[in-house]
Amino acid sequence: MKQAIAVRFEENGKETYFDPAGLDAHAGDYVMADTEHGPACGQVARDPQPTPDYLLPNPLRPLLRMADSVDIRRMHQRQNEDKKAWRICRECIDRHGLEMKLVKVEYAPDHSKVTFYFTADGRVDFRELVKDLASTFHMRIELRQIGVRDESKMMGGIGLCGQTFCCSRFLRDFQPVSIRMAKEQGLSLNPTKISGCCGRLMCCLGYEQSAYEYLNSILPMVGSTVRTPDGTGTVVETNPISGYLRVRLVSEALAPKYYKASQCQYISGGKRAPRRPDPDDDYSGMRDPAPVVASADDTADFDAEE
Structure with a gap:
């Protein structure tokens, strides 16, 4: 286990772990951290403590310094800008009558672009929406379609077990999960008991699957x-x-x-054979659709196609 400190960059947002790098930071302090998008100001959620490796990102980025009043003011300003951009985009979506759910708005640290994350059941024609947003914000606009599992990972929450979502806490990638796993583990096939808040089968079904496959094969x-x-x-x-x-x-x-x-x-009577791929396994409903990305630069291509 490594010494790590948990930092939040949004109000009630998920925690991200960093290397304290010798800083004497405690819960409630504001710090500047080296994120994948550049230096960012956040609030320490918990004091530094030994943390299991599976919870830590790879690589574990360090804290840069303690935040000053200017950094804190800019952080609150960015949070207010995100909320304002969310409201504006939501109004534009309603005005165009698009069947999409806006999940999150995120400004780039240098304010060169703003990214809108949304979910939808299928493909959405948001060409006019991109044009409206580009004329409103006067910067590069990027719309990203994500799946419901990615939405849960991004938003966070409490699962049926009473713990924070695995996807937002430590899972790096989503692994396929099938109803066959619940059958082999002798669980109830009631969808409300084996499905997570995202509506998909719970990711934890796969944690002990290899152990159940082995035990079932020798019984x-x-x-x-x-x-x-x-x-x-x-x-x-x-x-x-x-x-x-x-x-x-x-x-x-x-x-x-x-x-x-x-x-x-x-x-x-025959012993149970080791686990093999079964044609009845259905993974199609467990995977989220591939993300669809579009920006204001794509509108020219849309017009050309028309």
């Missing part, structure tokens, strides 16, 4: 015939985590009994 599958200390029976249920089998004995008409897998000897 007799349901329907197999096994020999137990009390006689021969049929497996009616398996618990890969505890290593117990629920077996209905042939010689008894009573309720099935539980046995440790090590107490049972496999006879017939």
Whole structure:
């Protein structure tokens, strides 16, 4: 674990970790940090503390210095500009009747451009919107279409587990998740219980998938015939985590009994095969659409096509 400090660049925004670089900064202080978009002013959310490596960005950028009154004033001014730009863009979207949801507005540190992030069910013809925004802000306009999972990662929030979203906390990339994972882990297939706030299957379904695949591959599958200390029976249920089998004995008409897998000897019925790609797996609904990027410079190309 490395010593890291958490900084927020927006009100109630997600935390980003930085190397303290020897600065005596504490929660509530304002600092200048080296971000991927250049130096930026933010507020320290938590004191420096040892942080697991999986939570830290790669590379871990350093803090530059403590912020002064000018830096703080510019930060608040930028936040107010973002809110104002969001309202203006929202009004333009309503005026043009576009079916798109504005998620976030972000100015470049040097004010050379302003980026609008939005979600939509399909492709949106926003040529007129780009022209209106360019004439209003008099700078380069960039519209980026993102997916619902990217929206959750950008906005942050609290998941069903009571923890901050994994995607906004430590996940670098989204991995495909399928309903087959929930089946192999014996979870309820109720969409409200296995779906995140973004409406997609929860990313955490994939965290233990490899362990379940291995455990399921070494246990007799349901329907197999096994020999137990009390006689021969049929497996009616398996618990890969505890290593117990629920077996209905042939010689008894009573309720099935539980046995440790090590107490049972496999006879017939076929063991569960190692996990292989299944044609029933459907990943199409788990992936977000590829981002669509357009700027004011693209309007000339649009006009040429017409």
